[in-house]
Amino acid sequence: MGRRLGRECLYVPSCRIGLYVALRHWCPPGGRVLMSPVNDDVIFFVVLAAGLRPVQAPLSAEDGSIDTAAVPDSVWRGLSAVITTNLYGNPDPVPELRARCDQLGIPLIEDAAHAIGSEVDRRPVGTFGDASVFSLSKHTGAKTGGFLAVADPALRPALERARDELLEPARLSAEISYGLRPYAEAGVRGLRLVRAARATQRLLGLEEREDIRMELRPGELKQAMSAAPALADFHSWIRVDMHDYRLRPGGLRLRRTQRLLTRLDHRLAAHLAGTRRLSATEWALPRPGPAQPLFRVPLLVEDRDAAIAALARRRITVGYLYDPPLDAYAGEVFTDPSPAPGPAAWFARHALPVDPLRAEQVISVLTELRARPARPPGRAGTAPPTQGEHGV
Numbered sequence: 001m002g003r004r005l006g007r008e009c010l011y012v013p014s015c016r017i018g019l020y021v022a023l024r025h026w027c028p029p030g031g032r033v034l035m036s037p038v039n040d041d042v043i044f045f046v047v048l049a050a051g052l053r054p055v056q057a058p059l060s061a062e063d064g065s066i067d068t069a070a071v072p073d074s075v076w077r078g079l080s081a082v083i084t085t086n087l088y089g090n091p092d093p094v095p096e097l098r099a100r101c102d103q104l105g106i107p108l109i110e111d112a113a114h115a116i117g118s119e120v121d122r123r124p125v126g127t128f129g130d131a132s133v134f135s136l137s138k139h140t141g142a143k144t145g146g147f148l149a150v151a152d153p154a155l156r157p158a159l160e161r162a163r164d165e166l167l168e169p170a171r172l173s174a175e176i177s178y179g180l181r182p183y184a185e186a187g188v189r190g191l192r193l194v195r196a197a198r199a200t201q202r203l204l205g206l207e208e209r210e211d212i213r214m215e216l217r218p219g220e221l222k223q224a225m226s227a228a229p230a231l232a233d234f235h236s237w238i239r240v241d242m243h244d245y246r247l248r249p250g251g252l253r254l255r256r257t258q259r260l261l262t263r264l265d266h267r268l269a270a271h272l273a274g275t276r277r278l279s280a281t282e283w284a285l286p287r288p289g290p291a292q293p294l295f296r297v298p299l300l301v302e303d304r305d306a307a308i309a310a311l312a313r314r315r316i317t318v319g320y321l322y323d324p325p326l327d328a329y330a331g332e333v334f335t336d337p338s339p340a341p342g343p344a345a346w347f348a349r350h351a352l353p354v355d356p357l358r359a360e361q362v363i364s365v366l367t368e369l370r371a372r373p374a375r376p377p378g379r380a381g382t383a384p385p386t387q388g389e390h391g392v
Contacts, residue, residue, distance in 0.1 A: 001134070001147055001261075005127055008153035010160055011145065013167065014245035015113045016046050016238055018133035018148040020231060021162050023050035023081070025155070026107040026130060029229050031080025032336070034071070036092075037325035037344045038064045038351075039085050041213050043111065044326050045237040047083070048221075048334065051229030055079065055336040056327040061343035061376035062285050063087070064298065064351065068096045070340050076100060081107045086115035086125055088320070088353055089271075089294035090287070094120055094128040107131070113138060113146070117268040117293040137242075138295050139267055140260040144244065144253050166231060170250040208240045212321045213329050221334065268293040274356025281363060283352070283373045296320050296353035299362075302372040304352050310369045316358055323348040343376070350374040 002009040012018040027033065029051035035043070037056040047054045055078075058070035064087045082101055084092040094110065101108040110132035112118075115125040116139045126132035126149055136145040148159060208214065214237065224233040231238070231246075239245060249257075271293035278284060279291060283299035301307045308318045325344045327337035338344060354362045 001149070005124055005132075005149050007127060007132075007149040007151060008156050010148045010150070010156060010163065011249075012133075012148055012163055013145060013247055013249055014137075014242055015111070015133050015135035015146040016042055016242070016245050017163065017166060018146050019043065019083075019109070019111060020046050020050055021159055021166070022109050022131040022133060022148060023047065023052060024229060025159060025162060026109065027052055027081045032078050033081045033083055034066075034075070034079050035083045035326075036064070036066055036085040036087065037327050037338055037341070038087060038322045038348050039111075039326060040320075040322060041326065041329065042238055042240060042242075043083075044330065044335070045234050048225060049228055049231050049234035049238060052080070053336065054326070054330075054334070056325065056338040056341075056344075058338050058340035059344040059347060061346045063090045063287060064344070064347045065090060065092045066097065067340070067343070068093055068100065072339055075336075075339065076104060079104065079106055081109055084108070084110045084112075084129070086110065086112055086118060088296040088298050089114045089118045089292050090298070091115060091118050091120045091125050091292070094125070098128045109133070114295040115292075116140075116264070116295075117271070119290075119292070136257055136261070139271065139293075140257065140264060141267075142253075142257040142260045145249065145257050166246055167248045168246055170248045212323050214240050216330060216334075218331075218333065225334075271295070271356050274359040277359040278354065278356060278362065281366075283366060283371065285375075294356055297356050297359075298347075298351040298353050299366075300347075300350045300374040300376075301352050301366070302350070302374045304350060307352050307366060307369060307371050310365050310371075311354075311362065314361060314365050316354075316361060316365065318352060318354065320353045321348075321351075323351075346376060 032053045032055050033047055034055045034057050036059060038059060044054055055075060058067045060067050082097055084094060084097060086092055098108055108129040110126050110129040112126040112132050113135035116134055118125040126134060130151055132149045134147050137143045227233045272291060275294045275297055276291050278297040283301055285300065311318055325348050327335055327341060
């Protein structure tokens, strides 16, 4: 990955640990950090754990990227850092954000968890910031690991020490569970037991999310914030969906991740082909520039719940939904709300992030459903692009 990016790269057990290390290194406790409100709530809790105040940015309703022009000057002046999201692989306007951060003398940190193959002006996402964090559990399918890339290679020893202080010892039981997981999941899918497995999880109390967002638990969160910066106090929030997020990797994890990384270019090509196919449909909006190998393609539909249900009947799971936006989810006690929340709320409600590797099945289901495309205010009647002409 260092050769791909031309940057020093440090392996981390998860993207969330990499982001925490970066925030603690570059941001003083009590600082204010601009971020996207359409983002995983785990990232929100990582920012709080680092002792920082999240500031929610206004977004474009078309693709959920940060709308730099809509951020008031008063907000820019009070920031300690900016975190990009590159939602589903669609790049944020990183050249503009980089210029703003340079003017203000603050760091730009790129969250590139969804964007391992995305580019801006033929330059990889993750090469614009002072630091960038990537997830190896997304495009590679490793379901573990990530890395922190930095512009200044001299910082590696300090960041490595900071990482190591956070890691828990490797556990044989965790390695065995990780090794068996792909076979167990394949068996569940092959026997069509996905619904039964999820029902069992709910019955046993093992399902951590009853809704899209995890339970906020404001009383406990206030108590945890009084100890920040401190990762341990936020463990019950940050561990959700990835209990091994700070576990030192064993040989099995590293070997499997390395093997999957050798197939990355092939995987990215498949994502790109699926993205191009989906971007030619009526549910996509045209986006300037070349198509990106998106991790998920955010189609826009009027009745998303009906679309999700129809896809589920064909055993196509829709995940990575971030609705409601973080400011509506957490409230002003825990975050500064967006100065223009409407576009983010509209996008979060209508975005249907689908796997480009299942493009043809998704198109078939939505066509059969006669799903109506949604268009942001002012974009009604927009025609879909010619296949392969645009990204999404």
